[in-house]
Amino acid sequence: MENGSPPKPDGSFDLDEIRNSSDGSMTGMAKRLFHQVMQGNPYFAAGGGLMILGSGLALARSGIIRGSRLLYRQLLVDLEIPSKDKSYLWFLEWMSKHPNRSSRHLSVETNFIQHDNGAVTTKFSLVPGPGNHIIRYKGAFMLIKRERSGKMIDMTSGTPFETVTLTTLYRDRHLFGDMLLEAKNLAVKAKDGKTVVFTSWGPEWRPFGQPKAKRSLPSVILDKDIKQNILKDVQEFMNNGKWYFERGIPYRRGYLLYGPPGSGKTSFIQALAGELDYNICIMNLSEANLTDDRLNHLMNNIPERSILLLEDIDAAFNQRKQSAEKGFQSGVTFSGLLNALDGVASSEETITFMTTNHPDRLDPAILRPGRVDYKAFIGNATRYQIYQMFLKFYPGEIEHGEEFCRKAMALGVPISTAQLQGLFVFCKDAPEAAIEMVPTLASPDHVFH
Numbered sequence: 001m002e003n004g005s006p007p008k009p010d011g012s013f014d015l016d017e018i019r020n021s022s023d024g025s026m027t028g029m030a031k032r033l034f035h036q037v038m039q040g041n042p043y044f045a046a047g048g049g050l051m052i053l054g055s056g057l058a059l060a061r062s063g064i065i066r067g068s069r070l071l072y073r074q075l076l077v078d079l080e081i082p083s084k085d086k087s088y089l090w091f092l093e094w095m096s097k098h099p100n101r102s103s104r105h106l107s108v109e110t111n112f113i114q115h116d117n118g119a120v121t122t123k124f125s126l127v128p129g130p131g132n133h134i135i136r137y138k139g140a141f142m143l144i145k146r147e148r149s150g151k152m153i154d155m156t157s158g159t160p161f162e163t164v165t166l167t168t169l170y171r172d173r174h175l176f177g178d179m180l181l182e183a184k185n186l187a188v189k190a191k192d193g194k195t196v197v198f199t200s201w202g203p204e205w206r207p208f209g210q211p212k213a214k215r216s217l218p219s220v221i222l223d224k225d226i227k228q229n230i231l232k233d234v235q236e237f238m239n240n241g242k243w244y245f246e247r248g249i250p251y252r253r254g255y256l257l258y259g260p261p262g263s264g265k266t267s268f269i270q271a272l273a274g275e276l277d278y279n280i281c282i283m284n285l286s287e288a289n290l291t292d293d294r295l296n297h298l299m300n301n302i303p304e305r306s307i308l309l310l311e312d313i314d315a316a317f318n319q320r321k322q323s324a325e326k327g328f329q330s331g332v333t334f335s336g337l338l339n340a341l342d343g344v345a346s347s348e349e350t351i352t353f354m355t356t357n358h359p360d361r362l363d364p365a366i367l368r369p370g371r372v373d374y375k376a377f378i379g380n381a382t383r384y385q386i387y388q389m390f391l392k393f394y395p396g397e398i399e400h401g402e403e404f405c406r407k408a409m410a411l412g413v414p415i416s417t418a419q420l421q422g423l424f425v426f427c428k429d430a431p432e433a434a435i436e437m438v439p440t441l442a443s444p445d446h447v448f449h
């Protein structure tokens with residue numbers, strides 16, 4: 001027998017047998033010894049069996065995993081939307097409105113909307129929170145996973161990086177496109193007829209609250225022709241892109257509106273943006289933590305179709321004086337502002353509006369063409385404006401309007417359009433009361449109550 005005699009029942013080894021039946025070499029003897037150990041020792045025999053079973057199972061398991069991965073790859077598709085992408089918020093918003101969904105985790109997104117009159121309303125939207133959600137879209141099921149990626153923080157906005165991963169069957173992959181388009185259309189529709197106001201947030205522009213209803217151009221009453229002239233100039237500029245490119249001139253135009261407070265400068269620019277279907281990026285140069293670098297970066301990264309509005313540009317000059325006198329360190333320097341203005345060069349048109357109450361404080365360097373190409377004085381109310389404002393609040397009250405104008409002009413003091421608005425709002429639907437209250441216009445700080 002090739003394998004020799006069976007091992008002894010007591011489990012001990014037959015050394016003679018090993019020596020005789022092997023060919024005498026060390027390898028041969030080792031083989032025999034192993035054979036005896038395996039056959040003779042029941043524990044080893046059972047262990048061997050288990051080992052084989054275990055490795056078989058492990059193999060099967062990895063086979064199943066590999067198989068299911070293959071199946072997953074073949075049958076399912078993923079779409080990843082990182083939080084940096086524009087469609088991220090659109091998608092979350094869309095999903096919060098989608099009817100066929102099962103979400104147990106919701107997060108709240110709160111938006112403050114500040115109205116013209118300073119009132120603030122709050123809007124909560126419940127968007128899908130981190131975790132898994134299932135939705136049904138056009139008959140297909142989709143698994144939606146919203147995840148925070150660990151400790152990574154988006155340095156620009158201070159929020160954690162997130163991703164939303166959508167998974168569905170391979171055959172339904174075309175639905176991703178439909179879904180994103182629907183989400184985008186929803187976002188665009190929400191902005192339809194509205195103006196998005198962007199403010200600076202660190203080094204980036206962020207929408208300030210929800211898009212605001214457009215302010216109509218006729219609702220801002222400026223002296224004769226001012227509105228039309230500016231509008232004509234802007235439209236001409238916008239229609240002449242080719243002309244600028246052919247001549248290699250930076251495609252930008254700067255406007256300066258100057259005049260006393262409450263004369264409608266900001267309101268007009270907002271209405272103009274609405275008229276042109278543009279958004280507005282508002283930047284206040286008197287902001288304390290604004291530096292030259294940030295200003296430059298922001299001005300060169302304006303969202304598309306936006307008017308850049310630089311409020312109180314005299315601040316860059318004021319603070320220079322203050323820093324000399326009071327040791328106050330201002331953020332933006334005059335040269336920083338000029339550099340930023342000169343550097344703004346994008347392929348899209350750039351329309352910059354600047355406002356100031358103190359044109360006398362401006363350095364002439366800012367007024368040179370290329371920085372300011374169009375200047376307009378927006379002053380206190382003229383007779384024409386008083387009359388128009390009156391008729392806007394009390395339509396058809398022509399005679400009362402005449403009387404109101406006469407009395408107001410007789411005061412012989414400058415009256416701002418904001419003051420008129422204050423009075424008319426106080427005397428809603430009561431033109432006679434408004435006429436009686438004309439003397440209050442003599443003090444610009446009069447508070448109506």
Ligand SMILES: Nc1ncnc2c1ncn2[C@@H]1O[C@H](COP(=O)(O)OP(=O)(O)OP(=O)(O)O)[C@@H](O)[C@H]1O
Nearest residue numbers: 219220221222261262263264265266267417418421
């Ligand atoms: N010409 C105007 N026509 C209609 N409303 C006006 C006009 N001027 C001012 N108002 C009203 O007065 C308020 C203040 O106006 P706005 O903020 O536009 O003034 P401003 O010129 O930008 O003032 P400031 O120089 O202080 O920034 C707004 O509520 C606006 O509706």
Ligand SMILES: [Mg+2]
Nearest residue numbers: 265266267355
């Ligand atoms: Mg203003």
